[in-house]
Amino acid sequence: MNKKDWPLWEIFIRSKNGLNHKHVGSLHAADAQMAIENARDVYCRRNEGVSIWVVLSSQIVASDPDEADALYEPAKNKIYRHPTFYEIPKEVGHM
């Protein structure tokens, strides 16, 4: 990284108490405080949020899309994890 570059931050916004923070995008800032202030200025200009999380993009570890098949394979053939796998007579009500 060129020493004059500002690092990239990923921005997460909670739109309302009770909801999760949701990833909305990213921005460059010199430090965390500036990242929060800039996030407010670009991502919350219309009351979009009540809380902001900023995380250095370089700190995010992501799964590899090329490995997705292997990664999710264990969940694919386990249809019995779903409620619809079981036949429940409708006489007994919702379960």
Place this chain on the structure above:
Amino acid sequence: MLSNEELEKEFQAKIDAEIKIEPKDWMPEAYRKTLIRQISQHAHSEVVGMLPEGNWITRAPSLRSKVILLAKVQDEAGHGLYLYSAAETLGVDREDLIEELHTGKAKYSSIFNYPTLTWADIGAIGWLVDGAAIANQVMLCRTSYGPYARAMVRICKEESFHQRQGYEIMLKMAKGTPEQKQMAQDALNRWWWPSLMMFGPPDDKSIHSAQSLKWKIKRQTNDELRQEFIDKTVKQAEYLGLTIPDPHLKWNEERQHYDFGPINWEEFYQVINGNGPCNRQRLKARIKAHEEGAWVREAAIAYAEKKQAKKTAA
């Protein structure tokens, strides 16, 4: 700076307006403490709850029922994790919470101190124990603390399968040979009353209830939830052709609810205080698993450090 009193007023106003409380929001110390106690007990219950069912994984009557039970028990481990994570947002450490479970300082649901004697018990647990847990957890999806409510939504989505697989087992046994039907009836006889106790003491004896309702940690009382559960369950038992072991159980036209007989609260307190049929066994199994897993946790850390060192050197 606002005084404590003003802060508390503001806090209650938020609760009254159905605004969720999030980890960084100001909250009364007692609210935080109540949540830590409740969420950690809930987490412990998910984890200890794996033991009675785990007892039957190796002895399930078919490969189909074995993979189902395995998947169900896996889910419960996940529920424990969601809940410990929710508790950790309140500034406590999971390790400390587990320590409290192991020393007996923290409680878990008394239901898991009963033994699973036959395969029908696995059916009865899914149907009744998960059924009762669902009634409680559906209510908690609307609890005032955000992270707890969100964990509950996730859990409730997974629970439906638990109850249905249990009812399916009951259905097979109840429609099976006379011996199988008898096993199903026996399981119902043993699990019915402890399941009703899962909702906790009656409202007039429940020490934390009033404040929890005011803070909307709970949204319904123990007695309301218990009644709801009974009303739902009676027709499910009827469909199975099984008899709920309560001679006082009777539809009350005026109340539009079932009346039911007295619950043996003496038994409940005995079990809560460590004198149930399996209390010692359960705790011993938990501690053993934790201690015997210590080397795995340490090895994983050592391996991670080694990988990191290699990366730094490269």
